[in-house]
Amino acid sequence: MKKRGLSVEKTAETRQKIILAALDSFIELGFANSKVAAIASAAGLGKGTIYSYFDTKDALFEGVIDYLIEETLDPIQSVDLPDNQTVADFIVEKMVASVSNIESSGRAHMARLILSEGNQFPHLTDLYRQKIYTPWNQEIQKLLQIAIDRQELPSSIDTAATALLINAPIWMVMVHNGVLVRDEPMDLMVLFVENVRLIFKC
Amino acid sequence: MKKRGLSVEKTAETRQKIILAALDSFIELGFANSKVAAIASAAGLGKGTIYSYFDTKDALFEGVIDYLIEETLDPIQSVDLPDNQTVADFIVEKMVASVSNIESSGRAHMARLILSEGNQFPHLTDLYRQKIYTPWNQEIQKLLQIAIDRQELPSSIDTAATALLINAPIWMVMVHNGVLVRDEPMDLMVLFVENVRLIFKC
Amino acid sequence: MKKRGLSVEKTAETRQKIILAALDSFIELGFANSKVAAIASAAGLGKGTIYSYFDTKDALFEGVIDYLIEETLDPIQSVDLPDNQTVADFIVEKMVASVSNIESSGRAHMARLILSEGNQFPHLTDLYRQKIYTPWNQEIQKLLQIAIDRQELPSSIDTAATALLINAPIWMVMVHNGVLVRDEPMDLMVLFVENVRLIFKC
Amino acid sequence: MKKRGLSVEKTAETRQKIILAALDSFIELGFANSKVAAIASAAGLGKGTIYSYFDTKDALFEGVIDYLIEETLDPIQSVDLPDNQTVADFIVEKMVASVSNIESSGRAHMARLILSEGNQFPHLTDLYRQKIYTPWNQEIQKLLQIAIDRQELPSSIDTAATALLINAPIWMVMVHNGVLVRDEPMDLMVLFVENVRLIFKC
DNA sequence: TATGAATGAGTATTCATTCAT
DNA sequence: GATGAATGAATACTCATTCAT
Numbered sequence: 001m002k003k004r005g006l007s008v009e010k011t012a013e014t015r016q017k018i019i020l021a022a023l024d025s026f027i028e029l030g031f032a033n034s035k036v037a038a039i040a041s042a043a044g045l046g047k048g049t050i051y052s053y054f055d056t057k058d059a060l061f062e063g064v065i066d067y068l069i070e071e072t073l074d075p076i077q078s079v080d081l082p083d084n085q086t087v088a089d090f091i092v093e094k095m096v097a098s099v100s101n102i103e104s105s106g107r108a109h110m111a112r113l114i115l116s117e118g119n120q121f122p123h124l125t126d127l128y129r130q131k132i133y134t135p136w137n138q139e140i141q142k143l144l145q146i147a148i149d150r151q152e153l154p155s156s157i158d159t160a161a162t163a164l165l166i167n168a169p170i171w172m173v174m175v176h177n178g179v180l181v182r183d184e185p186m187d188l189m190v191l192f193v194e195n196v197r198l199i200f201k202c
Numbered sequence: 203m204k205k206r207g208l209s210v211e212k213t214a215e216t217r218q219k220i221i222l223a224a225l226d227s228f229i230e231l232g233f234a235n236s237k238v239a240a241i242a243s244a245a246g247l248g249k250g251t252i253y254s255y256f257d258t259k260d261a262l263f264e265g266v267i268d269y270l271i272e273e274t275l276d277p278i279q280s281v282d283l284p285d286n287q288t289v290a291d292f293i294v295e296k297m298v299a300s301v302s303n304i305e306s307s308g309r310a311h312m313a314r315l316i317l318s319e320g321n322q323f324p325h326l327t328d329l330y331r332q333k334i335y336t337p338w339n340q341e342i343q344k345l346l347q348i349a350i351d352r353q354e355l356p357s358s359i360d361t362a363a364t365a366l367l368i369n370a371p372i373w374m375v376m377v378h379n380g381v382l383v384r385d386e387p388m389d390l391m392v393l394f395v396e397n398v399r400l401i402f403k404c
Numbered sequence: 405m406k407k408r409g410l411s412v413e414k415t416a417e418t419r420q421k422i423i424l425a426a427l428d429s430f431i432e433l434g435f436a437n438s439k440v441a442a443i444a445s446a447a448g449l450g451k452g453t454i455y456s457y458f459d460t461k462d463a464l465f466e467g468v469i470d471y472l473i474e475e476t477l478d479p480i481q482s483v484d485l486p487d488n489q490t491v492a493d494f495i496v497e498k499m500v501a502s503v504s505n506i507e508s509s510g511r512a513h514m515a516r517l518i519l520s521e522g523n524q525f526p527h528l529t530d531l532y533r534q535k536i537y538t539p540w541n542q543e544i545q546k547l548l549q550i551a552i553d554r555q556e557l558p559s560s561i562d563t564a565a566t567a568l569l570i571n572a573p574i575w576m577v578m579v580h581n582g583v584l585v586r587d588e589p590m591d592l593m594v595l596f597v598e599n600v601r602l603i604f605k606c
Numbered sequence: 607m608k609k610r611g612l613s614v615e616k617t618a619e620t621r622q623k624i625i626l627a628a629l630d631s632f633i634e635l636g637f638a639n640s641k642v643a644a645i646a647s648a649a650g651l652g653k654g655t656i657y658s659y660f661d662t663k664d665a666l667f668e669g670v671i672d673y674l675i676e677e678t679l680d681p682i683q684s685v686d687l688p689d690n691q692t693v694a695d696f697i698v699e700k701m702v703a704s705v706s707n708i709e710s711s712g713r714a715h716m717a718r719l720i721l722s723e724g725n726q727f728p729h730l731t732d733l734y735r736q737k738i739y740t741p742w743n744q745e746i747q748k749l750l751q752i753a754i755d756r757q758e759l760p761s762s763i764d765t766a767a768t769a770l771l772i773n774a775p776i777w778m779v780m781v782h783n784g785v786l787v788r789d790e791p792m793d794l795m796v797l798f799v800e801n802v803r804l805i806f807k808c
Numbered sequence: 809t810a811t812g813a814a815t816g817a818g819t820a821t822t823c824a825t826t827c828a829t
Numbered sequence: 830g831a832t833g834a835a836t837g838a839a840t841a842c843t844c845a846t847t848c849a850t
Contacts, residue, residue: 045832047832048830051825119232119318179316434726436639451812518786519721613834641818643819657820657822
């Protein structure tokens with residue numbers, strides 16, 4: 001069989017094309033208003049082909065979210081914290097990369113899709129929470145605990161609540177820039193860093 | 203016309219029934235998955251009656267959002283700030299009432315509907331921004347400016363960004379409690395107050 | 405009871421208003437596209453009132469046609485033929501009045517309603533045939549027989565066919581002016597008289 | 607694409623099936639009373655298939671009329687008139703074929719559909735006038751002018767009016783046989799020929 | 809008697825999904 | 830594997846008709 005390898009690549013490539021076309025459509029039109037036929041057409045494929053790769057339209061949406069989760073998975077790791085760096089600096093440093101490309105990487109789109117369609121896809125909300133949201137919050141909580149241990153933060157703080165406070169500007173800006181005030185976007189980086197400085201009083 | 207008075211009451215009551223049934227359905231199922239027939243049935247009315255009050259399903263959704271906006275309109279007013287109260291205390295005090303009933307008053311539902319359906323209803327997003335979001339942010343910015351004038355805050359802060367920081371925990375908690383982690387709700391009040399204290403360093 | 409008489413008049417007047425409003429609507433929009441509510445509104449009445457006078461929308465249409473048939477009933481009578489007038493002259497003279505106001509009297513509208521809606525209202529087509537179409541043709545046939553007897557026409561003619569030939573320009577013009585070429589109406593009188601002259605070779 | 611040929615044939619056949627089933631329904635029930643589902647069923651197809659071929663029920667009706675116009679287009683041509691044949695004979699000869707199959711060819715149905723539904727489909731009335739009615743009348747007028755030139759007719763006649771007179775029996779019979787007196791049909795051929803003889807006095 | 813709010817049967821239309829080619 | 834013609838369940842919406850006032 002001369003090009004079995006190629007065929008596998010081809011398949012992966014076709015799958016990719018479908019997912020990207022579907023993602024565009026879901027972002028622009030939402031799940032309910034996206035038509036399988038239009039996605040197929042945008043992917044340069046026939047309708048039937050979509051169904052060779054995904055059993056149902058729901059499965060296609062799950063495939064898109066799965067893809068985004070895998071693609072954008074890049075968790076902050078508390079174990080990477082060097083001894084000679086403050087927790088605040090570490091968080092800021094680590095988040096610069098992550099936060100600066102939150103829109104271009106598709107992570108903002110993913111989050112907004114979870115916000116808008118999550119109610120109807122509890123399974124995906126669960127997945128997002130398990131793979132992205134909760135791990136991130138837990139790593140932040142670990143870092144906060146380390147900060148308390150190092151006396152960079154008072155022991156009186158509630159780590160769960162403070163983790164949410166660190167997270168809050170990210171969601172605020174995703175809502176602000178992506179839904180409510182698209183023509184005057186706020187700079188997430190500025191907000192995020194300022195917020196960390198306030199929390200760590202530094 | 204003798205029974206005109208009754209008739210007006212009756213129609214207002216029917217309209218109310220429709221809106222409340224529709225609201226429940228939109229919150230639970232989203233717009234696309236809500237069926238007009240089911241809403242009518244839940245309201246104890248015939249399908250046709252819905253269409254006597256709203257031309258289309260879209261118009262019904264707009265009616266629901268309009269209703270929520272009118273119902274929940276209760277803006278913070280910077281002019282109410284007493285001389286003998288700090289801006290931080292004023293914000294906290296004013297927001298206690300507002301924030302404590304954010305779920306029960308329907309304001310959280312409204313916000314989440316805007317998040318989930320707003321893309322497909324730009325007109326409603328505009329309305330929400332004009333009536334709720336922007337006025338709130340602007341009043342907060344005025345208060346921040348007063349705080350700067352009173353030297354409760356350094357003049358170096360960016361009032362637009364800081365207003366968003368004050369807002370951020372509210373959206374964070376609406377997302378956290380309403381979408382992602384429904385079984386372990388975070389106490390918005392705690393988060394909000396703590397955040398104000400951090401910002402005002404008090 | 406002071407104004408029972410008035411009440412009867414009022415009732416007849418209301419009925420008249422309904423029929424005229426309905427007629428306008430049926431002519432302009434056809435039966436299927438005419439809405440009872442719109443007819444009521446055009447008549448300055450409530451929807452329910454229509455149903456006090458006509459059981460159903462179909463009955464309303466029948467009422468309109470009945471009204472037109474009664475209103476416009478003005479048959480040519482062969483017994484009116486004077487001895488000292490040719491049949492051709494008699495037909496022409498009698499039809500001048502009838503044909504000249506065929507549009508303004510509503511007879512053309514009635515005929516076109518029968519054409520356009522008759523298939524769905526066989527009862528009305530029957531009525532029209534019995535009250536208008538067949539009597540007219542039969543009187544014309546009687547006149548043609550008299551003309552044969554008087555040797556104004558050869559005995560070889562087929563009176564049924566010739567009656568239709570006399571009728572033909574009327575329908576031709578109703579179709580031409582009313583449906584196909586509204587902006588360049590043909591003068592029915594000219595056509596009708598010329599046609600009679602051709603048939604009677606005079 | 608290998609099966610493209612087959613596919614094209616198949617779709618043409620399906621389109622034909624739809625049009626014929628729709629035509630039957632429109633003739634029997636009229637446009638408003640024809641149900642898309644019933645037409646689909648009569649065509650041995652699913653409802654959705656109709657909508658793959660015609661965007662709306664209105665478009666389906668237009669498709670049917672278009673089809674009839676194309677199918678039945680067979681105009682009399684004045685240029686075909688031989689020198690050694692009278693105009694009257696030419697008209698009679700040419701119309702024998704055309705008129706004798708006016709019912710079986712669908713032309714009568716088409717004309718009656720225009721009569722009954724034309725008011726609601728001005729576009730189709732226009733099309734019918736442009737493609738069928740006006741060309742026919744114009745060719746007849748040309749022939750009448752030739753007849754005048756050849757002195758087969760006096761120059762005093764009005765060609766436009768006389769063309770309508772020639773046409774009149776056709777419409778008269780379509781109305782008579784198709785709407786009013788279906789059980790005693792008149793022989794169109796007899797009427798048409800007799801009428802031409804009267805007009806040409808031959 | 810007149811009204812118009814309420815009703816729900818009836819219909820056009822959409823679109824995810826199937827499957828023969 | 831890829832295709833797109835065919836399908837029909839599902840749904841928004843209409844409007845003749847009823848009936849309480």
